[in-house]
Amino acid sequence: MKNSYAIEAKNLTKRFGDSIAVRSVNLAIGEGELFGLLGINGAGKTTLIKMLCRMLKPTEGEMLIKGQNISNFEAKKRINFSPQETAFAQGLTVRENLVLMAGMYGLEKKLCIKNVKEVISRFDLGEVQNKRAKTLSGGWQRRLSIAMALVTDPDILFLDEPTLGLDVIARRELWETILQLKSKTTIILTTHYLEEAEHLCDRIAVMSKGVITAVGTSKELEEKAGTENFEEAFIALAGTELRREAI
Amino acid sequence: MKIKAFSFRNAKEILRDPLSYIFCVGFPLVMLVIMTVVNKSIPKEAAMDIFNLSKLVPAIAVFGFTFIMLFMAILLSKDRESMFLSRLCGAPMKPWEFMAGYTLPVLIIALLQVAVTYAAALLIAFIEGEKLSLLGMAMSAATFIPVMLMFINFGIILGAAFGSKSAPGIASVLITVVSLLGGIWMDIEALGGSFFAAAKKLPFYWAVEIGREAMATDVGSQRLWGGGLIIAIYLIATFLIGMAVLKKNVQEM
Incomplete structure (x- = not known):
């Protein structure tokens, strides 16, 4: 019987030379779930996300999509990624960027037109659709970046510090x-x-030094850390050990 | 569809940059006019024929390709640095499709560049009362296709290996090397010695030479076929290096 996990990571590890960016991560994220990854700088969040969306090859471990170990090529058709940097074609208009992304995922012309129209409406991009992307303000650029990830109608969407x-x-x-x-x-x-993770996410994983130290709802993490608020819980689960080392 | 979408994007990015018109079209045309004027002031006793229109035009065309290389390097290095390329690598596209998406629009721009340069040369020939063979121009344009691809590959290597600040600088160094060792502005065969020996080992001299031989419609020319073979070797080598560097550096981001 197939499980209902949208994506699973089993023993996922990434080494860069002698350093380990992500160490033996095991995760199972349900379909329709909004899952958060929290951690201080250098915790390994972006590396983990890049492996999960098949942009970076893991050193060890495997990833399953809907219970299946499918090829990178097949997996990429079902997922999309909005990086933390505003990554779009600078000289193209908002609409052209959306059409480009749909085209590069091989969407048929009719579906492409339909999806572009839909995301323009959903993200209120109508008023800026014919403006060059590089001329937009930071807020619009972020919206465009996420709209570009959604125009391909992915099953799984990765948002890196949106x-x-x-x-x-x-x-x-x-x-x-x-x-x-x-x-x-x-x-x-x-x-x-932290308030973003608390407000948006069904479950949150806390990462520290490439390892997932805890997973659960914000309340569960507070209980686990024995603290009265989420910030204290996060510091207990992710921050203190590293800060002490830094000192 | 995927390659088409990516190709259109790359073409638009280059064509919407006014500098690309100045460097890719304007600059070679200005040099064509200047060198034609210079040629008129060279006394016949000097027996210097490299600025004769039939020899100058293929050299100017190759000079133009160096700017195609420069713009390819700028486009790719900017894509890498802005993480746009990294994002695109999330798309279900194979590495050769990325290479094709970058190469095809730039190849078309290079072909248009040759067309404009040759049209200007015909106009100058008409004004000056010189003769230029239309067949030779067509043959030389066709001969240039692998040369264009080789320069595009050089651009991909530079753009994939260096940042947007260093890639144009290194491309400029390469443009100077092409100008000197390609024999564009001087007769390096007459110079001889180790300078000429080095030039013969690089593809740039042969890029100019096969264009000149084709312009002369000398299909049996040993220099045409021998030079073509050297260009083919460099074309394959730069393609493989470009693929490898692109794959490695995109993965590392």
Whole structure:
């Protein structure tokens, strides 16, 4: 019988020379779940995400999508990734960027037109659709970046620090958009903002030194750490050991 | 569909940059006019024929390809640094499809560049009362296709290996090397010695030579076929190196 996990990581490890960026990570993320990855800088979040979305080859371990060990090529058709950097074609307009992404995932012309129209409407990109991407403000660029990941209608969406550098209003707007995607799409996001993880995520994994130290809801993590708020729980689970080492 | 989508994007990025017109079209045309004027002031007793239109035009075309290489390097290095390429690597595309997506639009731009240069040369020939063979121009343009691909590959190597600040600088060094060792602005065969020996080992001299031989419609020319073989070897080598560097550096990001 097939399980209902959208994505599973088994014993996932990534080495760069002598250093280990991610060490024996085991994860199982359910379909329609919004899963958060928290950790301080250098914890291994981005490396783990890049392995999960098949952009980086793991040194060890395997990844399953809907219980199947499928090829990178097949997996890439079902997933999409919005990196923390605003990565788009600078000289192209918003619409052209969306059409490009749909085309590169091999979407047929009719489906491409339909999806582009849909994401433009969902992300309120109508007023800027004919503007060059490089001329947009940070908030619009973030929206475009996520819209580019969604235009291919992925089963699994990876968001690497989607609200980094945004003002409070833009961040709140993006939260609403992300919440609208919930349940239809499995979302895995990394963030530095604890309130963001707490507000958006069904479950949260805390990473430290390439290892997942705890997984659960924000309440479960507080209980596990024996703290009264989520920030204290995060510091207990991820931060203290590293800070002590740094001192 | 995937290659087409990516090719269109790359073409738009280059064609929307005004500098690409100045360097890829304007600069070679200016040099063509200047060198034609210079040629007129060279006394016949000097017996210097490299600036004669039939020899100058293929050399100018090769000079133009060096700017194609430069823009290829700039585009790719910017894509890498902005993480756009990393994002694209999440798409279900094979490495050869990426190479094709970068190469095809730039190849078309290079062909258009040759067409513009040759059209300008015909106009100059008409004004100056010189003769240029249309068949020779067509043959030389066809001969240049592997040369264009080789320069595009050099651009891919530079763009994949270096950042957006260093790639243009290194490309500029290579442009100077091509100008000197390619025999574009001087008769390096007449110079001889180790300079000429070095030039013969590199593809740039042969890139110019096969264009000149084809322009002369000398299909039986040993220099044409021998030079073509050297270009083919460099073309394959640069393609393989480009693929390897691109694959390695995109993976490492």
